[in-house]
Amino acid sequence: MLQFSGIEAARLRAGWVSSAEAPELVHEFTTFIEELRALGPSPLKNDFRKELV
Amino acid sequence: MDYQTVLTTCTYCGCGCNFFLEVLDGEPIGTIPCKTSPVNEGKLCIKGWNVHEFVRHEKRLTTPLLRKNGKLEEVSWEEALTTTAARLKAIKTEHGADAIGFLTSAKVTNEENYLLQKFARAAVGTNNVDHCARL
Amino acid sequence: MIDVIRKRVEELLESGEISGFLGLARQNGHIAPRLYQKGDDLSEMSLGDHLQPGDARYPLNKYLINLYKAYPEKTFGVLVRGCDDRGLKTLYTWNQLTPNRVVPVGITCPQELADRCECAKPYPDEIIAGEKALPGEARSVAALEALPVGDRFTYWMNEFVKCIKCYGCSNVCPMCFCNECSLKCDDLVKRGELPPEIPTFHHIRAMHMVGRCIDCGLCEEACPSTIPLRTLYKKMNDIMVDKFDYTTGIRRGQRSPLNMLEPVEGHK
Numbered sequence: 001m002l003q004f005s006g007i008e009a010a011r012l013r014a015g016w017v018s019s020a021e022a023p024e025l026v027h028e029f030t031t032f033i034e035e036l037r038a039l040g041p042s043p044l045k046n047d048f049r050k051e052l053v
Numbered sequence: 054m055d056y057q058t059v060l061t062t063c064t065y066c067g068c069g070c071n072f073f074l075e076v077l078d079g080e081p082i083g084t085i086p087c088k089t090s091p092v093n094e095g096k097l098c099i100k101g102w103n104v105h106e107f108v109r110h111e112k113r114l115t116t117p118l119l120r121k122n123g124k125l126e127e128v129s130w131e132e133a134l135t136t137t138a139a140r141l142k143a144i145k146t147e148h149g150a151d152a153i154g155f156l157t158s159a160k161v162t163n164e165e166n167y168l169l170q171k172f173a174r175a176a177v178g179t180n181n182v183d184h185c186a187r188l
Numbered sequence: 189m190i191d192v193i194r195k196r197v198e199e200l201l202e203s204g205e206i207s208g209f210l211g212l213a214r215q216n217g218h219i220a221p222r223l224y225q226k227g228d229d230l231s232e233m234s235l236g237d238h239l240q241p242g243d244a245r246y247p248l249n250k251y252l253i254n255l256y257k258a259y260p261e262k263t264f265g266v267l268v269r270g271c272d273d274r275g276l277k278t279l280y281t282w283n284q285l286t287p288n289r290v291v292p293v294g295i296t297c298p299q300e301l302a303d304r305c306e307c308a309k310p311y312p313d314e315i316i317a318g319e320k321a322l323p324g325e326a327r328s329v330a331a332l333e334a335l336p337v338g339d340r341f342t343y344w345m346n347e348f349v350k351c352i353k354c355y356g357c358s359n360v361c362p363m364c365f366c367n368e369c370s371l372k373c374d375d376l377v378k379r380g381e382l383p384p385e386i387p388t389f390h391h392i393r394a395m396h397m398v399g400r401c402i403d404c405g406l407c408e409e410a411c412p413s414t415i416p417l418r419t420l421y422k423k424m425n426d427i428m429v430d431k432f433d434y435t436t437g438i439r440r441g442q443r444s445p446l447n448m449l450e451p452v453e454g455h456k
Binding site for chain 3: 060085086096097098101102
């Protein structure tokens with residue numbers, strides 16, 4: 001649905017990490033943050049309301 | 054079992070959206086926007102959608118209230134009208150007719166609105182008339 | 189077509205099989221929902237066609253629930269099109285109505301309406317009057333998917349931002365019967381904020397229509413801001429077909445895959 005609304009699929013990630021796997025969790029976070037940085041600022045930050053209100 | 058859909062016009066503003074009030078055994082239970090109305094074509098705003106809720110709302114006034122010693126008290130129509138007339142006269146004598154303003158309502162009929170502006174202009178003598186539906 | 193329906197309704201009422209028939213009537217120049225009872229004049233009956241076919245459809249099932257709950261010993265007839273029939277089946281599954289107290293009187297939709305609605309099944313299971321039309325060709329979702337992702341985003345945000353938060357989409361929806369609505373939960377949708385947070389508001393509603401939306405399109409017709417809600421929910425329904433092979437309201441007794449804990453056939 002996000003994709004259909006024009007939000008890149010790469011901006012959402014669901015991962016399964018056990019509470020005993022701290023390094024995996026850190027890895028998930030760091031790689032996701034890197035990917036998000038590469039994507040640039042979120043289009044959702046634009047204020048679509050401004051013109052109307 | 055008595056179920057009626059009563060065609061009526063929204064009383065909230067001057068647009069005049071049409072809807073049906075769903076009435077089950079004499080109690081209004083829902084609002085159905087009228088699809089065939091050229092005004093709103095089956096659409097309503099949030100106020101219109103919930104219009105059936107105010108009809109029997111406990112906070113609606115059923116008797117006139119008069120502020121006595123800073124507190125609102127229930128009074129008879131006779132007392133309310135006498136007080137209002139006396140105060141209007143007093144204000145008019147002291148400060149002139151333009152010190153008085155009249156606010157009318159979309160919740161009453163056109164005829165009642167006409168009467169109020171007539172009263173303001175002819176009886177009191179002011180053009181200070183406004184209406185909640187003057188969007 | 190209408191004469192066949194009148195005859196059928198008269199039979200049902202006369203025989204006592206139903207206590208009331210919830211249909212439509214032409215009254216005061218408008219088309220309105222009306223409850224017909226034994227002995228009532230059926231001459232003003234309408235099937236919801238005003239200026240063009242099906243332009244005065246009402247969520248009769250929704251009103252039926254009120255009557256059904258107020259008179260728990262009575263059986264009701266109701267006018268159904270293909271979408272209403274899907275709605276009835278889903279309402280049975282969600283325990284809002286029971287089939288033994290509801291007698292659907294089915295009519296088909298003409299091809300013109302099926303095409304306009306892009307309806308996958310423009311006729312009920314049991315047809316009392318009318319000829320089956322072919323399913324309407326689905327175009328709206330594909331047309332949007334053909335856009336580049338950025339344009340699609342701009343398109344939707346410019347639509348969503350028009351929302352005046354009238355709650356008309358859920359008020360008119362025959363599938364919206366929850367006592368507690370997520371759209372009225374302060375943690376999800378901030379009270380008094382207009383327009384609501386986008387696209388969150390519309391996505392919350394879309395998520396809650398999963399397995400419920402019967403694609404009747406009344407939400408879009410009720411939207412004062414003409415947001416193409418039907419296209420949004422059509423996409424959601426497409427995902428349900430694609431991932432779970434599930435179409436809401438097509439099979440009696442079938443539960444939404446998202447409401448089951450047991451494994452779904454063919455899926456791990």
